[in-house]
Amino acid sequence: MSTRTKAFVNFYAAIGTLQTYAALDDNAKALAAKQDIAVRFKVKDGPDGVLVFKGGAVKALPYSEGTKTNIVLNCSSNEKFNDLVDGKGAAVIPSKGFFKLGFMLNKQSAFNVLTAEMAALMRKKEFADxxxxxxxxxxxxxxxxxxxxxxxxxxxxxxxxxxxxxxxxxxxxxxxxxxxxxxxxxxxxxxxxxxxxxxxxxxxxxxxxxxxxxxxxxxxxxxxxxxxxxxxxxxxxxxxxxxxxxxxxxxxxxxxxx
Amino acid sequence: MKINKYDNSRKLMERAIKVIPSGVYGHLGPAEGCMIPVAAFPNFAARAEGTYFWDVDGNKYIDYMCAYGPNVLGYNDPDVDAAAREQLSKMNCVTLPGEAMIDFAELLTNLTKKDWTFFCKNGGDVTLYSSMIARYYTGKKKMIFVNGYYHGVAPWSQKADHPGTLYDDCKNSLYVEFNDLEGLKKIIAENKDDIAGLISTPYMHGNFQDNITPAEGYWPAVRKLCTENGIVLIIDDIRCGFRLDLSGSDHYYGFEADLICFCKALANGYNVSALCGKEFLRGAAGSIMYTGSYWMSAEPFAAGIACIKKLVANDACAHFKRIGTMLCDGLVKMAKKKGVNLKASGEPAMFYLTLKDDDSEYLHQQWVAECVKRGLWLTNHHNHFINLAMNEDTVKETLEIAAEAMDAMIANNPQVYKKK
Missing domain, CATH: 3.30.1050.10 (SCP2 sterol-binding domain)
Structure with a gap:
């Protein structure tokens, strides 16, 4: 398994599925609506993408020149980004948006709550209905x-x-x-x-x-x-x-x- | 025309799926066999005779797949079956081989104008063995494959992304396009003194594509390049062997292979494959320990001798070409009258069909499914085969079913055929 591929999968498939979650589930949509932010994940030699929360919708897009972002999170390697997504707490260095880092650091932020709920839901074997x-x-x-x-x-x-x-x-x-x-x-x-x-x-x-x-x-x-x-x-x-x-x-x- | 039902097939499939991976795996199964949609196809056969088989629901089919090649004389050929039975009454799988092995080797060696014959069971056995001989004889490691190829299921002949195949299994594989002499020269120059062999079918009869016959001068030029560069030229004649030319398809296209692999048409369904080779490779062939539990069983040799003799006696390849041409011309003409662009490609004895009115093959898959539902067994992804039991009446019967099936396909696609 290549760590670089894993980083792309983590951004576009693991984090990116928030897009579907917010689109399909009313509670997720309401939670997503609490955040209005565009976060750029800039991984060295890896994905360079933007996660956008706007009006209850979520999008994971490739970064392109001119895209407006509120936070830029730099990751020095794919391995560190993968650790971050896996909850191993790897350090990211913000180069923009120091005062909005609660998006990542606050465990009760919409991003963190949605991510945790979605992961739990996808891992579930027994369902309520x-x-x-x-x-x-x-x-x-x-x-x-x-x-x-x-x-x-x-x-x-x-x-x-x-x-x-x-x-x-x-x-x-x-x-x-x-x-x-x-x-x-x-x-x-x-x-x-x-x-x-x-x-x-x-x-x-x-x-x-x-x-x-x-x-x-x-x-x-x-x-x-x-x-x-x-x-x-x-x-x-x-x-x-x-x-x-x-x-x-x-x-x-x-x-x-x- | 009656539309087939498959209740018994489905019941058997339910049983099979519990104890056999995929129910029916490989090319005879619904997935690899491209049975699209699966509802249009049966799963199990009950009996076969001549050029027909019957499924377990009693539906009868004109079979243009011929068991994917082995049915070359007609199912249950009385002469071949009698020879096999007679041999069985004496011996089959014994501690020593019988005389039939020598008889069959002499027959094939003479017929194919080679110097020796080595027997195995399946096509993949002999293609793998041919690559081992080429590598052992030359002391080189790389093999050239022609894109669109199929030389069996073993990892050496797969691509690195094939499940169960390792990247390392394919690191000595080189790839060229069929009929691309410049590409071949380039690859030889780039891998000078490192290429053991080139393996190719005599013409490009790959699946899911119009089949391509060799360009004028292609094979003699390939032969010359191989000779000049010490590359063993291997012809995979598993599908074409004894359908184009009873001396082998290298003879048909006017060149000489160093090694030539046979299987499907060798024994009319009895399981044997053969590698025929030139004198200079005899020592290498004999030095490699390569064997199998059933490779010297006598019954398939007896069947093979009877089969080959009958093919020779009936000038079979001329018959295959004549019937194949008659059928392809008839199908294309019938389709054209209905405003459908049907293309037949490859050699008539092993024709490949594609409906050209879309680039997705939906229409072609629908037509083939309608044919099968009416008792005409075609496939949508693979070349077909002619056998000696087919005749003008078979072609006539085929055209009637194919026409009705095409009407059904057209009626189901008014948006495509409204103007025609």
């Missing part, structure tokens, strides 16, 4: 796809698989629940995967889970994906080599999201 199970699964599903995209863009083996995916949209869907897109683009011999939290208008290949239960079973490792394909619980259609290679990246996700 179907609604909670559904929310947990959708969060884990989102984290899995977001991680897959980062692994395909950063990890050496993941990039090998990504390079063999033809350009176009791959639609991933849980029937009746959610749909997202992995957009594959090619430029100057490089392949880029992009996660879009919306259904593709024209997917070149599709992977469709027949129910939230199937998605949960696969995410938890209780259902074998090949069994699901064999029994029609997962439908694969369209240009299959795109999915074959995507599945090879998917195999790497548990290493990074464990």
């Amino acid at each position: 179907d609604k909670e199970m559904r929310l947990s699964t959708l969060l884990a599903f989102n984290a899995m796809i977001a991680a897959l995209v980062q692994i395909g863009n950063v990890d050496d083996i993941g990039r090998m698989s990504a390079a063999r995916i033809a350009a176009g949209d791959i639609g991933i869907e849980i029937t009746g629940e959610c749909a997202c897109t992995i957009r594959v683009t090619k430029q100057d011999g490089d392949t880029k995967l992009e996660y879009i939290a919306e259904k593709s208008p024209s997917p070149r290949a599709q992977m469709i889970f027949d129910s939230i239960g199937t998605a949960k079973g696969v995410i938890d490792g209780k259902l074998d994906a090949m069994y699901c394909i064999s029994t029609g619980k997962i439908a694969m259609l369209g240009f299959i080599p795109m999915l074959d290679n995507l599945n090879k990246i998917l195999n790497l996700v548990p290493k990074y999201l464990a």
